[in-house]
Amino acid sequence: MTTSLARRIIPCLDVRNGQVVKGVRFRDHRVMGDILELATRYSAESADELVFYDITASPEGRSVDCEWVARVAEVIDIPFCVAGGIRSVEDAREVLQQGADKISINTPAVRRPELVNELVAAFGSQCVVVGIDSELHQGEWVTRQMTGIPQQMQHTGHATLGWIEEVTHRGAGEIVLNCMASDGTRQGFDTEQLKAARELTSVPLIASGGAGKASHFVDVFNQADVDGALAATIFHNQTVPIPELKSLLTEAGIGVRPC
């Protein structure tokens, strides 16, 4: 492998009403802190990028509230991605114009897969991330949508692995695979599912859901060959400080950007 491209450590900030919240298995959200405070702290702690999910935008039928996007762009000097309720090229343009580096789409892509192609044509693959919420259902990994509000959560009817192949083919520049059974449980990433996904796509793949301790990151990079790993709670409450996590990964022979 002739690249020294670092594996990425990505704190994920679920945003509701302008504050960072976190639930367990997508339910019972608790306030974790102020957006700018956390974004600034992660930037200083050498997080490699940030993802902001406006978790109620899609279920509430609105697009991202751009006011906080602009404020984040003003203060941090690492890349960030914004997700939640982006349904059109125009929605995406507004978020990018406020200073986001990438946009991530989930439910709207499932409803209208051509949206992936449209965004790629307008902004290039590198701006377009597809988020996938996936869980095991009758022996098969399937995708879910509207995961921001439990009462509205729905099966989308896609087999996860087929959907990964489809969005790769449509030009997605990155895939975030959120394994829902692991989300918020802190029992480790779903390496089995991520490994299966890895074999199907050559675009960057980001693991999401289940991180509970530093060794889980070593496992997911070694076993599933993902390009980045995303977590929320353990970074928000400083169970796993990012500088320590990066030291451990370096000791384990996994290439990361040092602090």
Place this chain on the structure above:
Amino acid sequence: MTLAIIDSGGANISSVVHAFRRLKTDAVFTADAEVIRTADRVVLPGVGAAGAAMSRLRELGLHQCIRDLRQPVLGICLGMQLLFEHSTEGEVECLGIIPGTLKKLQSGPGLRVPHMGWNTSQSTKLMADDSLLSGLPQDPWFYFVHSYYAPTGDATVATCTHGETFSAIVRKDNFCGVQFHPERSAKSGVKLLENFLTCS
């Protein structure tokens, strides 16, 4: 110090404006040839496809204006690629300031395309004292996001490797360019932008 950022049509330009503002430099975001010609520093940003960006520069009549600039010019990401002669991304003629053709990165085992994330950059022996590198650590880390790459050549100040070894930083006379996003490259990026503002 006046700084003009050329409106090359990309959507996410404000991060460049913010980065300079954090360095206490207010930029003018413009497609006006006269404003660009008279600025002390010019930045050519760009995200998206080479063809769309070149069509826009031609429509605005900025193609020749940029080529004729004599003050320090910094191309960022696609803006750096446009300094070259030709892109195989849609077979597009670019600005032709630096010799070479842009080609697509190939994916392979352990090599994902787009090349997205943090990678190190190695300065070339001949260009190691370039003012853009002043005060930067050995092999600094920068944030890259691209699928096409610029070849190495006489203008290469620093390289990066992702399968191919390509130009990460280039310079020809007053024109310089960076393949990565200095505005999103934490401390190393801040230092590089500061060097661009203070270079003579």
